[in-house]
Amino acid sequence: xxxxxxxxxxxxxxxxxxxxxxxxxxxxxxxxxxxxxxxxxxxxxxxxxxxxxxxxxxxxxxxxxxxxxxxxxxxxxxxxxxxxxxxxxxxxxxxxxxxxxxxxxxxxxxxxxxxxxxxxxxxxxxxxxxxxxxxxxxxxxxxxxxxxxxxxxxxxxxxxxxxxxxxxxxxxxxxxxxxxxxxxxxxxxxxxxxxxxxxxxxxxxxxxxxxxxxxxxxxxxxxxxxxxxxxxxxxxxxxxxxxxxxxxxxxxxxxxxxxxxxxxxxxxxxxxxxxxxxxxxxxxxxx
Numbered sequence: 001x002x003x004x005x006x007x008x009x010x011x012x013x014x015x016x017x018x019x020x021x022x023x024x025x026x027x028x029x030x031x032x033x034x035x036x037x038x039x040x041x042x043x044x045x046x047x048x049x050x051x052x053x054x055x056x057x058x059x060x061x062x063x064x065x066x067x068x069x070x071x072x073x074x075x076x077x078x079x080x081x082x083x084x085x086x087x088x089x090x091x092x093x094x095x096x097x098x099x100x101x102x103x104x105x106x107x108x109x110x111x112x113x114x115x116x117x118x119x120x121x122x123x124x125x126x127x128x129x130x131x132x133x134x135x136x137x138x139x140x141x142x143x144x145x146x147x148x149x150x151x152x153x154x155x156x157x158x159x160x161x162x163x164x165x166x167x168x169x170x171x172x173x174x175x176x177x178x179x180x181x182x183x184x185x186x187x188x189x190x191x192x193x194x195x196x197x198x199x200x201x202x203x204x205x206x207x208x209x210x211x212x213x214x215x216x217x218x219x220x221x222x223x224x225x226x227x228x229x230x231x232x233x234x235x236x237x238x239x240x241x242x243x244x245x246x247x248x249x250x251x252x253x254x255x256x257x258x259x260x261x262x263x264x265x266x267x268x269x270x271x272x273x274x275x276x277x278x279x280x281x282x283x284x285x286x287x
Contacts, residue, residue, distance in 0.1 A: 002201065006194045010167060013187035016271075017174035020181070021072075024065040068177055075173045083129055083165075090127070093117040095138055102136070102153075112157050116141070122223045124152050126159040129166045143223065144216055151203040151212030158202035164195050183271040186264060193247055200248055214252040221245065 098116035106112055113133035117123065123137035134156040144152065159165070171188040178184055203213040 002194055002198050006191065006198060009187050009191040009194060010171070013171040013174065013184055013191055014167075016181060016184065017178055020178065021068075024068060028062070028065050028069070072173060072177045075176060076169075079169050079173065080129060083127060087115075087127060087133075090115055090117055090135055093119065098138060098141065106153055106157075109153075109157050110161065112153075112160055122220050124156060124220070126156050126165055129169060132160045132163060132165050134160055140220075143219055147207060147212040148216040148219070151207050152216050154203040154206045155199045155213060158199040159195070162195070164199075168192055168195065181271045181274060182264075182267040186267050196248060197251060200251065210252045214249075217245070217248065217252070 095116045095118045099114050102114040102116060103112075106114070113131070115133050115135050117135060117137050119137040120139040121137060122140040122143055123135060124140055126132050126134050134153070136152070136156075140152070141149065168188070168191065171184070171191055175184040175188040200210075200213055204210045207213070
């Protein structure tokens with residue numbers, strides 16, 4: 001069920017922007033280089049507006065296309081630069097002995113890449129768009145027992161295997177650059193929740209129970225209590241415990257309980273109206 005939800009959310013969050021970007025690319029090629037693409041929805045909009053004498057709107061549409069491409073490219077570039085800088089900084093803090101130990105201990109898990117950093121605060125997350133790795137801190141490893149450590153590792157390995165950092169980054173960038181399709185924002189948020197639940201399920205399946213992952217999550221929450229400035233920093237760093245905590249805890253306490261995730265009706269309505277308008281223009285133009 002959760003796998004199906006994950007696939008559906010990613011299909012919506014990635015498929016809709018991809019379709020829009022393809023249409024925008026074809027329209028930009030028509031406007032800039034004179035490509036004759038008569039089945040493009042944006043071309044039909046431009047053709048219809050030209051016939052109605054609304055050329056200023058056509059110029060605005062071209063500006064929107066160029067800004068969308070430029071903004072998407074810029075945001076993706078910023079994310080890649082930030083990720084590379086973060087990995088470089090983490091490498092400078094690496095405890096090579098601990099990293100080698102974990103890489104050897106969990107070598108059977110399709111050779112996951114562990115990066116253990118020398119830090120007293122608990123840290124657990126997967127980072128990297130193209131070559132993801134699992135980042136853990138020495139403080140976290142000292143805090144957890146063997147069963148809890150395995151649960152956290154299996155949780156993060158699930159993110160690594162499915163390249164979740166890359167997928168969530170793409171969905172968040174598309175949602176930011178296409179606010180006129182509000183369903184994308186909610187899809188991105190719910191996709192993160194579903195991926196965390198699936199990662200928890202991976203840990204439960206491999207350890208045989210929910211005790212390890214539940215205990216590790218509670219320990220991290222207690223360690224990341226926002227009572228001091230130092231602990232607030234820990235909250236930001238520990239992504240293992242900062243996403244959909246309430247939903248995850250309710251799932252761990254009652255695995256049979258179905259957590260309902262629904263997209264807001266207004267977001268679906270507005271998004272549907274955008275595509276409906278384009279469809280009407282398409283039918284009108286070819287009719």
